[in-house]
Amino acid sequence: xxxxxxxxxxxxxxxxxxxxxxxxxxxxxxxxxxxxxxxxxxxxxxxxxxxxxxxxxxxxxxxxxxxxxxxxxxxxxxxxxxxxxxxxxxxxxxxxxxxxxxxxxxxxxxxxxxxxxxxxxxxxxxxxxxxxxxxxxxxxxxxxxxxxxxxxxxxxxxxxxxxxxxxxxxxxxxxxxxxxxxxxxxxxxxxxxxxxxxxxxxxxxxxxxxxxxxxxxxxxxxxxxxxxxxxxxxxxxxxxxxxxxxxxxxxxxxxxxxxxxxxxxxxxxxxxxxxxxxxxxxxxxxxxxxxxxxxxxxxxxxxxxxxxxxxxxxxxxxxxxxxxxxxxxxxxxxxxxxxxxxxxxxxxxxxxxxx
Amino acid sequence: xxxxxxxxxxxxxxxxxxxxxxxxxxxxxxxxxxxxxxxxxxxxxxxxxxxxxxxxxxxxxxxxxxxxxxxxxxxxxxxxxxxxxxxxxxxxxxxxxxxxxxxxxxxxxxxxxxxxxxxxxxxxxxxxxxxxxxxxxxxxxxxxxxxxxxxxxxxxxxxxxxxxxxxxxxxxxxxxxxxxxxxxxxxxxxxxxxxxxxxxxxxxxxxxxxxxxxxxxxxxxxxxxxxxxxxxxxxxxxxxxxxxxxxxxxxxxxxx
Numbered sequence: 001x002x003x004x005x006x007x008x009x010x011x012x013x014x015x016x017x018x019x020x021x022x023x024x025x026x027x028x029x030x031x032x033x034x035x036x037x038x039x040x041x042x043x044x045x046x047x048x049x050x051x052x053x054x055x056x057x058x059x060x061x062x063x064x065x066x067x068x069x070x071x072x073x074x075x076x077x078x079x080x081x082x083x084x085x086x087x088x089x090x091x092x093x094x095x096x097x098x099x100x101x102x103x104x105x106x107x108x109x110x111x112x113x114x115x116x117x118x119x120x121x122x123x124x125x126x127x128x129x130x131x132x133x134x135x136x137x138x139x140x141x142x143x144x145x146x147x148x149x150x151x152x153x154x155x156x157x158x159x160x161x162x163x164x165x166x167x168x169x170x171x172x173x174x175x176x177x178x179x180x181x182x183x184x185x186x187x188x189x190x191x192x193x194x195x196x197x198x199x200x201x202x203x204x205x206x207x208x209x210x211x212x213x214x215x216x217x218x219x220x221x222x223x224x225x226x227x228x229x230x231x232x233x234x235x236x237x238x239x240x241x242x243x244x245x246x247x248x249x250x251x252x253x254x255x256x257x258x259x260x261x262x263x264x265x266x267x268x269x270x271x272x273x274x275x276x277x278x279x280x281x282x283x284x285x286x287x288x289x290x291x292x293x294x295x296x297x298x299x300x301x302x303x304x305x306x307x308x309x310x311x312x313x314x315x316x317x318x319x320x321x322x323x324x325x326x327x328x329x330x331x332x333x334x335x336x337x338x339x340x341x342x343x344x345x346x347x348x349x350x351x352x353x354x355x
Numbered sequence: 356x357x358x359x360x361x362x363x364x365x366x367x368x369x370x371x372x373x374x375x376x377x378x379x380x381x382x383x384x385x386x387x388x389x390x391x392x393x394x395x396x397x398x399x400x401x402x403x404x405x406x407x408x409x410x411x412x413x414x415x416x417x418x419x420x421x422x423x424x425x426x427x428x429x430x431x432x433x434x435x436x437x438x439x440x441x442x443x444x445x446x447x448x449x450x451x452x453x454x455x456x457x458x459x460x461x462x463x464x465x466x467x468x469x470x471x472x473x474x475x476x477x478x479x480x481x482x483x484x485x486x487x488x489x490x491x492x493x494x495x496x497x498x499x500x501x502x503x504x505x506x507x508x509x510x511x512x513x514x515x516x517x518x519x520x521x522x523x524x525x526x527x528x529x530x531x532x533x534x535x536x537x538x539x540x541x542x543x544x545x546x547x548x549x550x551x552x553x554x555x556x557x558x559x560x561x562x563x564x565x566x567x568x569x570x571x572x573x574x575x576x577x578x579x580x581x582x583x584x585x586x587x588x589x590x591x592x593x594x595x596x597x598x599x600x601x602x603x604x605x606x607x608x609x610x611x
Contacts, residue, residue, distance in 0.1 A: 044485060044488065044491050045491050045492045046488050046492045118492075120492060219500060222498040222499070223589075224586050224588045224589055225586045225589060230494070230496070230498060234494060235494070235498065236485075238492065238494050238496065240492075243494045268404070268405035268420075311521070312405075313523070315420055315421070315524060318523070318585045320522070320523070
């Protein structure tokens with residue numbers, strides 16, 4: 001039942017297609033670009049999702065990268081995607097809440113961007129309100145507390161630009177720019193943001209050694225009677241370190257922000273937010289959907305003794321009446337050491353991801 | 356999308372599956388297994404979740420918030436002993452209404468089968484740690500410190516505890532393990548074969564498989580959620596009791 005064997009068979013079948021190059025008319029085709037999937041991902045989890053109508057290309061990714069770092073998408077040309085999603089912070093920022101071009105702050109912490117192609121349910125944002133990366137990329141441009149632009153204006157600016165029409169021609173075979181093509185290009189770039197080379201990844205691949213403290217911390221993480229983090233945050237067999245599902249993790253007894261419930265309208269979803277990946281925590285503080293915790297210590301303390309009960313708290317939150325499972329100070333320190341071993345310095349320094 | 360990928364992968368796997376003995380000369384047909392759920396006869400679906408409304412045998416009032424479970428190796432047996440074993444698995448996810456119908460990836464001969472069975476969970480040959488990409492992607496794994504492999508079932512919700520407060524429970528079934536000595540784990544098998552009895556397979560047959568969720572709490576061990584609600588994975592005795600209670604959970608429903 002080794003899946004890799006069957007994938008190989010599938011590839012062999014697919015490779016037997018008939019060559020009909022003599023009959024097809026000549027047509028411009030941008031250069032296909034395969035995603036560089038880490039070895040551990042290939043071994044453990046399903047392949048990345050690439051929409052059938054937005055395949056990865058060299059030209060599309062290059063365009064998406066340029067757009068991602070360009071302030072042209074904002075109404076006053078002061079903000080780019082990278083303003084709140086900086087490479088050095090694993091594509092989030094250091095603020096609890098990010099301010100838009102008008103200096104207005106939102107109420108959610110900027111989400112890091114990596115391994116988005118492996119979000120199999122394709123629900124994006126803390127509350128899952130967008131289905132698909134392309135759809136997600138539509139929103140910040142027109143959000144009044146973010147880029148506060150209109151797509152009509154943004155597209156017009158791009159169309160008038162000295163370089164962009166040609167870049168769209170190269171990426172999509174048309175110089176006629178649209179919001180659809182802009183978001184497709186940005187999504188292509190975002191799908192290349194794959195993080196899979198942390199110290200712990202190397203440990204699993206046999207090329208690095210963990211300290212005893214990090215190993216102890218992993219055990220705390222995996223122990224259902226202690227951290228029990230693995231039910232929501234992946235494991236050595238799920239290197240995404242998230243389930244990409246929505247949970248109420250006991251932050252509040254009363255909700256100021258309904259999260260998923262605001263989107264679905266189902267009271268049972270109130271207070272639920274997407275589990276973030278635990279990769280790259282060294283770069284992504286502050287933590288939680290509202291950035292309420294400045295440090296990892298605060299996060300661990302929350303799960304250990306700070307849980308707040310509410311009607312929708314996840315059953316996986318244990319000993320809520322006691323505030324949590326009360327792991328020891330040593331276990332906390334060990335857990336923190338392990339969590340930091342999931343940080344991928346190569347990812348944040350990857351020149352392909354820099355402006 | 357995760358379901359689609361899983362279906363593709365599983366389909367590819369099962370195209371090469373082990374058919375122990377084919378039955379020549381008979382017309383083959385596709386067969387669908389439909390997983391139905393009830394609480395002592397009252398239908399249960401995801402629309403009934405998240406509300407405390409069920410009473411178990413111990414009179415604990417409870418809700419269901421999550422239910423997913425794994426079945427594998429569906430087997431059709433003729434009265435003459437011929438068997439068709441369909442290697443593969445299906446992760447039934449009631450919470451998200453996914454995989455409630457399992458279309459068997461190979462066709463089988465039309466006819467009367469003296470017994471149709473499946474494995475609840477994985478047997479030890481199939482319960483290979485980290486071997487299944489779709490299950491890994493669904494965070495269905497069991498920690499290595501408990502022997503690795505995969506969950507068999509995750510049933511979660513809230514109950515009213517003996518101080519009249521809502522409390523979470525996690526009724527997770529895995530292979531029972533005594534981890535008192537982490538260097539010498541002691542296992543006891545808790546997967547089991549569910550025998551559905553005789554099934555007559557017609558053209559494009561549809562077979563309903565019923566799970567009475569209440570049975571998990573009923574017998575032979577009357578389940579007191581105040582005693583067993585959390586951290587049951589490393590609880591050897593709890594796992595064995597869940598195995599015992601699981602024996603009467605499934606039954607055959609309508610066959611069309």
